[in-house]
Amino acid sequence: MDHLQKLEAQSVYILREAYREFKNLAMLWSIGKDSTVLLWLTRKAFFGHVPFPLIHIDTAYKIPEMIKYRDELALKWKLNMIVGQNKQALADKQTFPDGTLTRLACCRVLKSEPLKHTLSGEWPRYKLDHEKKEYVLDSNKESYMGVIVGVRADEEGSRSKERYFSPRDKQGEWDVSDQPPELWNQFNTDFSPGTHIRIHPLLDWTELNIWEYIDRENIPITSLYFDRNDGKRYRSLGCGPCTNHVESSAKNPKDIIEELRTGKFAHVAERSGRAQDKEDGGGLETLRTEGYM
Amino acid sequence: MIDMPHREQMNIVIAGHVDHGKSSVIGRLLADSNSLPIGKLEQVKESCRRNSKPFEYAFLLDALKDEQAQGITIDSARCFFKTRQREYIIIDAPGHVEFLKNMISGAARAEAAILVIDANEGVQENSRRHGYMLSLLGIKQIIVCINKMDLVNYQKSVYDAIVDEYQSFLSKINVNAKNFIPLSARNGDNIASLSPKTAWFQGNALIDEMDLFEKEKPDFHKPFRLPVQGVYKFTEHKDDRRIIAGKIESGAISVGDEVIFLPSGKKSRISSIEMFNAPFKSTAVSGECPGFTLETQIYVKPGEIMCKISEPFPKMTSLFRVNIFWMSPKPMITNKQYKLKIGTMSIPVFLTELKNTLDASDLSSDRNKQQIDRHEVAECVIKTSKPIAADLVSDIAHTSRFVIVDDYRISGGGIILQTIEQKSNLYHANTTHSKLSWEKSLISSQTRADRNAHQAMLIIILGELEIFNNIVARELEKFLFNSQMAVYYLGVSDNHLLNNSDSISTDERAEYLRRFAEIAQVFTHSGMILISTISNLNDYELDMIMKMNAPADMFVVSIGNSGIDSEKIDLEFPSHIDPSRAVFKITDFLRRSSLLLEYQLPTFRRMSSDTTISRSE
Numbered sequence: 001m002d003h004l005q006k007l008e009a010q011s012v013y014i015l016r017e018a019y020r021e022f023k024n025l026a027m028l029w030s031i032g033k034d035s036t037v038l039l040w041l042t043r044k045a046f047f048g049h050v051p052f053p054l055i056h057i058d059t060a061y062k063i064p065e066m067i068k069y070r071d072e073l074a075l076k077w078k079l080n081m082i083v084g085q086n087k088q089a090l091a092d093k094q095t096f097p098d099g100t101l102t103r104l105a106c107c108r109v110l111k112s113e114p115l116k117h118t119l120s121g122e123w124p125r126y127k128l129d130h131e132k133k134e135y136v137l138d139s140n141k142e143s144y145m146g147v148i149v150g151v152r153a154d155e156e157g158s159r160s161k162e163r164y165f166s167p168r169d170k171q172g173e174w175d176v177s178d179q180p181p182e183l184w185n186q187f188n189t190d191f192s193p194g195t196h197i198r199i200h201p202l203l204d205w206t207e208l209n210i211w212e213y214i215d216r217e218n219i220p221i222t223s224l225y226f227d228r229n230d231g232k233r234y235r236s237l238g239c240g241p242c243t244n245h246v247e248s249s250a251k252n253p254k255d256i257i258e259e260l261r262t263g264k265f266a267h268v269a270e271r272s273g274r275a276q277d278k279e280d281g282g283g284l285e286t287l288r289t290e291g292y293m
Numbered sequence: 294m295i296d297m298p299h300r301e302q303m304n305i306v307i308a309g310h311v312d313h314g315k316s317s318v319i320g321r322l323l324a325d326s327n328s329l330p331i332g333k334l335e336q337v338k339e340s341c342r343r344n345s346k347p348f349e350y351a352f353l354l355d356a357l358k359d360e361q362a363q364g365i366t367i368d369s370a371r372c373f374f375k376t377r378q379r380e381y382i383i384i385d386a387p388g389h390v391e392f393l394k395n396m397i398s399g400a401a402r403a404e405a406a407i408l409v410i411d412a413n414e415g416v417q418e419n420s421r422r423h424g425y426m427l428s429l430l431g432i433k434q435i436i437v438c439i440n441k442m443d444l445v446n447y448q449k450s451v452y453d454a455i456v457d458e459y460q461s462f463l464s465k466i467n468v469n470a471k472n473f474i475p476l477s478a479r480n481g482d483n484i485a486s487l488s489p490k491t492a493w494f495q496g497n498a499l500i501d502e503m504d505l506f507e508k509e510k511p512d513f514h515k516p517f518r519l520p521v522q523g524v525y526k527f528t529e530h531k532d533d534r535r536i537i538a539g540k541i542e543s544g545a546i547s548v549g550d551e552v553i554f555l556p557s558g559k560k561s562r563i564s565s566i567e568m569f570n571a572p573f574k575s576t577a578v579s580g581e582c583p584g585f586t587l588e589t590q591i592y593v594k595p596g597e598i599m600c601k602i603s604e605p606f607p608k609m610t611s612l613f614r615v616n617i618f619w620m621s622p623k624p625m626i627t628n629k630q631y632k633l634k635i636g637t638m639s640i641p642v643f644l645t646e647l648k649n650t651l652d653a654s655d656l657s658s659d660r661n662k663q664q665i666d667r668h669e670v671a672e673c674v675i676k677t678s679k680p681i682a683a684d685l686v687s688d689i690a691h692t693s694r695f696v697i698v699d700d701y702r703i704s705g706g707g708i709i710l711q712t713i714e715q716k717s718n719l720y721h722a723n724t725t726h727s728k729l730s731w732e733k734s735l736i737s738s739q740t741r742a743d744r745n746a747h748q749a750m751l752i753i754i755l756g757e758l759e760i761f762n763n764i765v766a767r768e769l770e771k772f773l774f775n776s777q778m779a780v781y782y783l784g785v786s787d788n789h790l791l792n793n794s795d796s797i798s799t800d801e802r803a804e805y806l807r808r809f810a811e812i813a814q815v816f817t818h819s820g821m822i823l824i825s826t827i828s829n830l831n832d833y834e835l836d837m838i839m840k841m842n843a844p845a846d847m848f849v850v851s852i853g854n855s856g857i858d859s860e861k862i863d864l865e866f867p868s869h870i871d872p873s874r875a876v877f878k879i880t881d882f883l884r885r886s887s888l889l890l891e892y893q894l895p896t897f898r899r900m901s902s903d904t905t906i907s908r909s910e
Contacts, residue, residue, distance in 0.1 A: 001511075001580050003302040003380075012582040013540050016522040020595050020637070023882070044569045047536055047584055049527040078530065154373050163398065167701075180702035181394035181620055183401040183430075184694050185540070186634050190701040204304075204382060206373055217570060 004213050008044065011201040013185060014164055015045040015148065018199045019052065021189035022146030026082070026119070029054040031066045032237040033221055035150035036073075037210050038202055040219045042148075043077070052148075053080040053127075055118060059110040060090050061097060061239040069222040074128050081128035083135055084118025086110055097241045110239075119144045119196070145191065148199045154206045166198045167191055208260045215253035227251050235265070301379035303506060306400040306432070308423035309409035314440040317478035318409055318499075319372055319383055320350025325485040326500060328374040329353065350478060378504035393422070393668055394620040397706065400427055405434035405506040407499075412451055412475070413444040416458050422668065424459075428468045429618060429670065429708065431690050434506050435463075435470045438499065443477040447490045472502055511579045516604035517544030518684070518692045520636030521554070521597050525584070536567050536584035537599065539637065542691040544604070545578040546585075551602040554593045555682035556609055557844070560602065561587040591739065592748050594846075596638035598682045598692065607682040607692060612645075612713035617671050617697065621704035624664040625671075625697070631704075632860065633675070635683055635695035641860045642697065646674035665705070674713065678860075685709055734818070738844070741820030745779050749817040749845045752824045752879070753838070756852030757868060759786065762826040765852065765872045770824050772876050781816060784826040785809050806834050810841040817845035832858050850879060 001009070018025055027042065027050075029035045042050050056070060074081040089095060089109045096106035117123035120143040127138035151162060163179055165187035180188045191197050205213075214221055227233045232245040246265075250256045259265050307315045323329050333353065341348040372383045384399035400406065406427050410420050427435060437459060445451040456473045463470055474483055475491050476499065482488035483498045496502065522539040526532070546552075546563060553560045566577050567584035577583045585599075593599075600606055619625050625644055633642035650662045650671040665671040686693040686708040697705040742748050752769070754762045763784055770782040785805070809827070816823040827834075835857060839847045849861055852875065853868025864882050866875050 006302070006580065009540065009580060009582045013522070016538060016582075017637075020523055023878075045538075045582075046525060046527070046569075047532070047534065047538075047567055048569045049525075049530055049532065051525075051527065179395070179398075180704075181401075181706070182398045183696050183703060183706040184691075186694075186696040186703060186706075188698075188701075188703055190632070190698055192701050 004209065004216060007205055007209055008041065008213070010204065011038075011041045012045040014187070014199065014201040015042055017185075017187060017189065018146050018148055018165075018201075019046070022197070024142055024144045025052045025146040025148070026055050026144040027052060027148040028115075028150070029056050029070070029081075030150070030237070031056065031062070031070045031222060032150075033210055033214065033225060034152060034202055034205075036221060037205075037213055037219060038148065038150040039077075039079075040217060041201060050077065050079055053082045055082045055084065055115075055125075055144075055147075057111055057115050057118065058083050058085045059239050060085065061095070061110070061241055063224060063234075063237065063240050063243070065222060065224055066237060071128070071133075073220065075130060075133065078130065079128070082118070082138060083126045083128075084114045084123060085126075086114040086123075089113075103242055106242075119147060143196075145196050146199055147196060148201065150202050151200055152205050152207070152210075153203045162198075162200050162203055163188070164200050164203055165189060166200065168196050168198055208257065211253050211256045211260065215257060221253075225256070227255075301508065302382065303379055303405065303508065304382045304384060304403045305405050305407060305503065305506075306384045306396075306403035306427075307407045307409065308396055308400065308419075308427065310411070310414070310417040310419040310423075313409045313411040313414065313417070313420070314351075314478050315409045316351035316353075316385060317349060318407070318438060318440060318476065318484075319385055320353040321478045321481055321484045322383065322500065323353060323372060323374050324350060325481060326374050326376055376500055376504055381503070393426070396423060397426060397430065397618075397620065400430050400432060401706075403432060404509050405436075405503075406432050407436050407438060407503070408470075409438045409440050410455060410459065412439045412441045412455065415455055416462070420459065421462055424463060424468065425466055425670065426618065428466050429616060430706075431694075431708075433469075435468065436499070436502055437470045437473045438476045439473060440476045440478055442475045442482060442491065443480050447475070447477075447482075449491075449493045452494075472496055474499055474502060512543035512689070512691075513545050513578055515543040515579075515689055516606075517546050517550075517599075517601045518542045518607070518689060519546075519599040520638070520692070521593060521595050521599060522637050523595050524593060534567065534586055535590070536586060537593065538582070538584040539599070540582045541577060541579045542636075543579045543689050544601070545576060546601060547576040552587075552599050553602050553606070554591070554597040554599055555607060556680055557593060557597055559591045559593055561589045561591050564588045589739075590743060592742065596636070598636060600682075605688075607684045607689075608709075608712040609680050609682050610712045610714075611677040611680045613675050613677075613683070613709050614648075614711040614713060615673060615675055615695075615707045615709050617665060617673060617675075617705050617707040619665040619667055619669055619671070619705045621699055621702065622667055623699060623704070624666045625699070625705060626664045630858070630860070632698040633677060633695055634698060634703075635681065636692055638681055639698075640681060641678040641858075643676050644673055645676045648672045648674070672710070683709055685711060738818070738820065745820050747778050747822065749820045750822050751813050751817055751838070751842050751845060751847045752822065752850065753830070753835070753847065754824065754826045754850045754852065755830055755855035755857060756866075757854050758852070759826065759828055761868075761872075762852060765850075765875045766824045766826050768872050768876045769879055772880065773822060773824075778822060779820060780822040780824065782824045783812070783816075786826070786828055803834075806837065807841075810838045813838065813842050814845075817842055830855075830857065832861065835861055848883065850875075 027038065029039060039050065039054065058067070073079070086109060094100050094109060096103050101109060114123060118125055121141035125138035125140070126135040129136045153162065163182045165182065166174065166179065167188060168174055182188065189197065224234045224237060227249045231247060231249055233248045233250060234243065235246045237243060248259060250259050307319060309315050324334060337352050338348050341352065372385065374381050374383060384403055408420065408424060410416060439452050439455050442452065452475045460470065474496055475494055476483050478484065482490055483494065485498060485500050487494070487498050497505070519539045519541050521537055524535065524537055526535045548563050548565060550563045551560065552563060564586045566574055567586060568574070598607060617625065627644045627647065630641050630643060633640050647662060647665065650659050650665055650669050652669060684692040693709040695707050695709070696703045697707070738749060754766045756762045766782050766784065770780050773780040813823050813825065835849065848863050849857065850864045850866070851857060851862045852866045852870065859865070864879060866878065
């Protein structure tokens with residue numbers, strides 16, 4: 001087995017453990033390359049099927065192509081697609097693009113908060129109706145006890161401290177200094193009432209591994225990652241106002257792999273185009289202990 | 294070499310006593326192998342200058358803010374770094390004694406280790422403890438770095454003394470260190486290249502020595518083991534394959550091989566190897582996570598181990614002699630129920646005998662202890678509530694490893710050294726007796742299950758409110774009946790048990806329940822699903838019913854507080870759950886557990902128009 005087959009096998013194992021141990025399980029799909037690889041690995045684990053819902057928190061400021069791509073793939077792969085949103089904050093114009101909040105506060109209001117309340121079922125969930133091809137109010141209000149997330153250890157400092165199965169307390173907060181141990185292929189799948197577990201099948205993957213795998217498996221990825229003849233592309237995707245292009249002429253996964261291995265990005269951090277990281281002292285730790293992914 | 298299409302990756306853990314310079318060694322490895330993001334080194338140096346503190350390579354790793362404040366690494370962080378040979382994931386294990394569980398988490402996924410000892414301070418408590426833990430975790434390749442040689446003027450005599458002392462410690466625990474290297478992480482001596490300051494040193498620099506680590510060879514030639522993770526059938530997506538999925542922990546298997554599932558003992562033959570978006574294959578080997586279809590339809594559950602009939606089986610018992618290392622502040626004590634996780638199996642377990650505890654830091658042993666304290670390693674006997682299938686560490690390491698869960702957290706880890714012969718217990722005698730007293734049908738339970746299109750089982754619904762349990766049981770019966778299943782509801786209420794008097798004696802109650810268990814056995818042996826509610830059932834009685842009802846499955850539902858040990862409950866609901874919701878969840882669970890998998894169970898939503906049951910939402 002080569003290194004990608006090993007990474008794949010480990011992720012598949014973790015996904016199946018999650019499916020066996022958690023009756024209320026969901027996966028977060030940010031539409032980016034990592035969680036799309038995670039979605040593909042889910043189809044690997046379950047032989048072409050995705051046996052749990054996918055949740056997307058729509059900040060309303062996502063780059064429009066992302067939403068189009070999400071819905072096309074959801075219909076094609078018959079995904080149980082759930083969308084959550086902080087409609088109140090958007091209506092009250094309490095956001096960074098409205099000029100009323102800092103970037104960090106905006107992340108909290110448009111991402112962390114709706115994520116927490118969508119997972120718990122307190123806020124409305126919108127579910128893709130595959131016949132009508134539109135989102136309808138979801139009647140299921142059960143809270144999700146296991147949440148699969150596509151974070152990678154090499155992204156930034158706080159993510160490098162994660163476990164594969166990471167308990168979160170009743171407020172959704174993460175106690176970095178007191179995490180239970182994880183041994184061999186045994187994970188912490190027990191949890192006390194009111195808490196939930198985040199599951200991280202991609203922890204050992206690097207940005208390069210992700211692109212190598214996308215290339216090998218021919219996984220459909222949003223075209224925002226590629227140069228569309230203007231010498232610019234996104235390396236990491238987020239909200240339009242806080243995500244910058246990078247100068248690059250990479251037009252396909254192979255070009256990107258080359259760029260990451262030996263080219264201009266071999267020594268430049270992936271999230272360098274994400275403005276909120278800089279506001280949080282570079283560590284994202286404040287946001288992440290509060291529930292940011 | 295950089296353009297090699299598939300570069301090898303290796304996980305390495307760095308261990309050692311606090312302040313012996315582990316983070317500095319990693320910082321140096323990152324910097325000297327040119328693996329840092331552009332500007333990172335300068336950024337950290339600048340930050341040190343602004344805060345008027347001397348720069349250290351360790352600061353490169355201190356990504357978390359509170360970590361920098363404490364000056365110690367608080368969790369196993371991962372760093373990625375490349376050499377000419379391969380890519381490394383370095384797991385930075387903390388040195389502070391409080392954080393041993395983090396070092397263990399890091400080490401349990403490593404293939405090799407670097408252990409750092411301060412030349413000035415010499416071998417310390419955690420130098421030994423970490424060395425011992427590495428051996429228990431199964432890490433066989435270790436490089437020992439004697440760091441901070443600059444503080445002892447690069448003297449060979451200091452280095453030799455530490456090497457001798459640590460070597461003799463390692464030999465006591467049967468570990469062979471691959472090599473010792475004198476280092477100065479601060480000055481970069483012997484990290485990427487050999488330093489003239491240690492001209493007396495005959496070995497390789499650290500990076501070159503790491504490149505000599507060997508990749509773990511897959512256990513192709515050992516007996517095949519696959520702990521079953523799931524039995525999947527995605528009928529709602531018009532997929533009729535029934536797939537057994539798991540990770541091959543050792544050995545190899547091919548289409549046509551005869552297999553047995555343990556502990557149930559059910560047998561079949563491999564019909565196909567299933568993978569998504571991958572070329573067809575007829576053989577799968579250890580390390581892979583494929584799926585399998587079988588030639589005959591047998592009901593197996595997650596937690597069993599699939600083995601090859603032609604190869605040696607794992608041990609089948611409930612008494613094991615083991616090594617346990619304990620990581621929780623709450624000690625492990627005898628006669629308390631814990632949860633054992635081994636392979637994909639979870640089962641109640643008790644510590645029954647403590648033979649010997651060992652302080653991992655100095656190898657002093659204590660034969661008279663009554664409990665295993667944090668950071669101690671013990672040789673002891675554990676007993677599982679039912680026999681399980683497992684291997685000895687000397688045979689197949691992967692399927693000999695287990696963890697112990699206490700209070701929702703993994704609190705200990707261990708390996709199986711030996712199995713212990715068991716005396717038969719009371720239940721065993723009881724159930725053997727009852728089986729002897731009947732002439733048995735010649736139609737197998739499998740044949741019955743195939744015709745009924747569902748497995749025989751006993752579903753017991755327990756909870757505070759008896760009347761409510763009865764409602765759920767009746768609705769479940771109606772739903773399964775309308776779905777063409779052979780099902781019957783028989784409740785045992787207080788009236789039956791009390792027999793018109795205020796109370797019945799324990800003996801009388803036991804006799805009633807024994808009768809009930811015999812009746813239940815007739816139902817399940819005939820291939821039916823029996824649903825029952827029983828007043829005030831306790832753990833002991835539940836065990837008795839389960840044993841008498843074997844080999845049919847028993848499925849326990851608890852609504853609100855039933856007073857039954859949570860390990861015995863398969864599905865738990867709040868006391869206020871809507872009955873139809875409970876029925877939906879039960880059938881969904883049975884389907885997911887593959888107990889109803891063969892039957893095209895209509896979805897609840899569709900059925901709701903045909904029956905009186907409807908979903909609450």
